[in-house]
Amino acid sequence: MCGAPPQAPTLPPNVDITKETVIYGTVSKGDAPVPGAYVRLLDSTGEFTAEVLTSATGDYRFFAAPGEWTLSVLHNSGSVRQPVSASGPGLVEASLVLS
Amino acid sequence: MSRSEALVSADWVEENLNTPGVVIVEVDEDTAAYDTGHIAGAVKLDWRADLQDPVVRDALSKEAFEKLLSAKGIGNDDTVVLYGGNNNWFAAYAYWYFKLYGHAQVKLLDGGRKKWELEGRELSKDEVLRPATEYRAQAQDTSIRAFRDEAIAAIGTKNLVDVRSPDEFSGKLLAPAHLPQEQSQRGGHIPTAVNVPWSKAANEDGTFKSDDELTKLYGDAGLDTSKDTIAYCRIGERSSHTWFVLHELLGHPNVKNYDGSWTEYGSLIGVPIEKG
Numbered sequence: 001m002c003g004a005p006p007q008a009p010t011l012p013p014n015v016d017i018t019k020e021t022v023i024y025g026t027v028s029k030g031d032a033p034v035p036g037a038y039v040r041l042l043d044s045t046g047e048f049t050a051e052v053l054t055s056a057t058g059d060y061r062f063f064a065a066p067g068e069w070t071l072s073v074l075h076n077s078g079s080v081r082q083p084v085s086a087s088g089p090g091l092v093e094a095s096l097v098l099s
Numbered sequence: 100m101s102r103s104e105a106l107v108s109a110d111w112v113e114e115n116l117n118t119p120g121v122v123i124v125e126v127d128e129d130t131a132a133y134d135t136g137h138i139a140g141a142v143k144l145d146w147r148a149d150l151q152d153p154v155v156r157d158a159l160s161k162e163a164f165e166k167l168l169s170a171k172g173i174g175n176d177d178t179v180v181l182y183g184g185n186n187n188w189f190a191a192y193a194y195w196y197f198k199l200y201g202h203a204q205v206k207l208l209d210g211g212r213k214k215w216e217l218e219g220r221e222l223s224k225d226e227v228l229r230p231a232t233e234y235r236a237q238a239q240d241t242s243i244r245a246f247r248d249e250a251i252a253a254i255g256t257k258n259l260v261d262v263r264s265p266d267e268f269s270g271k272l273l274a275p276a277h278l279p280q281e282q283s284q285r286g287g288h289i290p291t292a293v294n295v296p297w298s299k300a301a302n303e304d305g306t307f308k309s310d311d312e313l314t315k316l317y318g319d320a321g322l323d324t325s326k327d328t329i330a331y332c333r334i335g336e337r338s339s340h341t342w343f344v345l346h347e348l349l350g351h352p353n354v355k356n357y358d359g360s361w362t363e364y365g366s367l368i369g370v371p372i373e374k375g
Contacts, residue, residue, distance in 0.1 A: 015279050038213060040303075041276050048298035049264045050276035051186065053132075062276045065266065074303065076219050 009061050009091065021086045024061040026054075027073055029098040033058025037075035039096070044068045060096075071096060102310060105347040106209045107180055109220060115180075116140055122173050122229070125212070126150075126183040126193040128336075132212065136222030138182065142171050142229060146189045146336070150196060158239075158358070164200050165234045172229025175203070182208035182215070185336075186305040188297070192339040194347075195356055199244060201237030207343065213305040243346065245329045245355035247363055250289060251370055258328040259292035260320075262341040263361065267333065268294040270374045273365075274333060284365030287372040289331070295320045297337040300344045313344055324351065331357040331364070 009024035011017070027037045039060040041049045044067060054060050066088050072081045078098030086092045115121045116139055123141040125133050133143045144150060149167055152159055159167065173179060179197060183190035190211055197205045208215070216222075245253075253259050266272040270286030288294070299316055300308055308316070322328065328345060330338040335358030346354040357364075364370065 012279065020280060036216065038217075043264065043266055045265065047265050047296060049266060049272070050278075052277045053184070063274070063279050064276045065271055065280070067271075072303075074217060076217050 009059065011061075015063075017090055019089055021064045021066055021089050021092065022061060023064050023069065023071070023084055023086060023092045023094060024059070025094040025096060026058045027060060027075070027080075027096045027098065028058055029075075029077055034075055034077065034098060037073050037098070040072040040074075042070040042072060046070065073098065100347045100350055102307075102348050105206060105343070106307065107206045108209055109215055109218065112138065112180060112182075112208055113220070120177055121180060122177045123180045123182070123208075124171075124173070124190075124193070126181055126190045127212075128185055128189050132184050134224075136224055137227075138215065139221065139223040139225070140227055141182075142173070142227050144171070144193060146192065150193065156363075158196060158199065161200065161236045161238065164196075165236050168234035168236070169232050172232055173234060174232040175235060178204040178206065180206045180208055182211045184212045186213060186298075186301055186340070187211035188336040188340055191343045192336040192358075195243065195339040195342055199239050201240060210304055210306040217304055242353070243342070243355055245331075245357040247357075247359050247367065249355070250329055250331065250357050250359070250364060253327075253329050254289060254371065255291045256326075258322050258326050259289050260317075260322065260328060260330045260338075260341060260345075261288045261292040261294050262297040262330055262332045262338050263288075263294070264296050264298075265294060267361070268292075275337075282362075282365075284362055285372055286365070287374040288361075289364060290371050290373040292331075292373075293320045293322065295322075295341070297332070297340045300341060307344065307348060310348065313349055317345070317349075327353040327355070329355050329357050331360040333361045334358070335360045 027034045037054045040051045041062045084094045125141045126144045130145045181190040273282040330341045332338040342356040345351045
């Protein structure tokens with residue numbers, strides 16, 4: 001994996017990333033991606049905004065807005081909670097490691 | 100209606116997988132979930148493909164609902180147990196929908212698919228086929244369904260509960276953040292609506308909070324129990340979750356789900372909108 005370029009998220013057609021704020025990344029444990037993990041996006045007050053399941057390759061993706069957010073992950077093999085900041089529209093990557 | 104009549108636990112479902120007269124139904128927004136594994140014997144309902152009229156934006160007609168349930172092998176006397184992803188949003192929508200057409204015995208699996216998965220309970224990929232039935236629905240029970248004129252008339256007179264996230268309520272976001280944000284309608288909420296996000300009624304594993312916690316939640320938000328209530332969200336699925344809490348768990352008598360919700364209201368010409 002060393003030196004591999006970061007993976008851009010797979011986006012639906014017609015998504016304009018000059019307008020959308022896309023928070024995305026991979027959930028992993030050890031070196032392995034974790035599919036089927038529940039990823040929550042919480043707003044700056046800690047309130048639920050959305051939840052997705054990671055894909056077969058452990059990927060998740062949200063369409064948010066600029067601002068301060070928190071990502072919270074639940075899976076039967078572990079959990080993690082991590083802040084993420086989006087300064088403006090575009091792609092914001094956050095890798096999440098279960099412990 | 101009460102918690103013991105409207106909700107079943109995962110243990111109860113495991114004990115009743117083969118009980119005659121019990122039909123388990125998975126309802127999802129994304130049917131790929133069902134295909135990766137479902138509760139053994141559960142039939143699938145696709146929120147979009149099965150439960151929406153293919154042309155007009157509306158619920159299925161009575162005849163189309165009868166045809167759907169007949170083909171899925173669900174009988175009038177069956178106890179239907181619903182569960183699904185998205186913290187049971189679409190399963191709660193289906194619950195409301197079964198009640199709308201007068202199905203007698205409907206229950207929701209507390210925690211839905213999420214709790215089932217987090218507990219590592221068994222999922223099956225076996226194809227489920229049930230013999231067809233001759234299902235007969237009743238006329239729509241509009242005592243639990245609000246339309247747009249009622250939503251407008253409720254401003255300042257009834258309880259309006261906006262169950263979307265605070266950022267959707269304020270107008271910062273136009274859709275829950277797992278969906279693209281570019282939408283045609285305006286952002287904001289119906290004036291005088293209180294914002295009680297659906298998620299405050301649920302624990303993080305998707306189960307419902309206790310009756311005491313729920314009573315306090317809506318009391319603190321300023322819900323006047325002497326008034327009728329209309330719940331709405333973006334497309335009527337999260338507000339079904341709150342309708343279920345208020346009407347089925349807490350037993351409030353006059354609660355309607357406005358399934359047109361923000362995608363309709365926020366697109367109407369000339370109706371008042373409040374931001375922030």
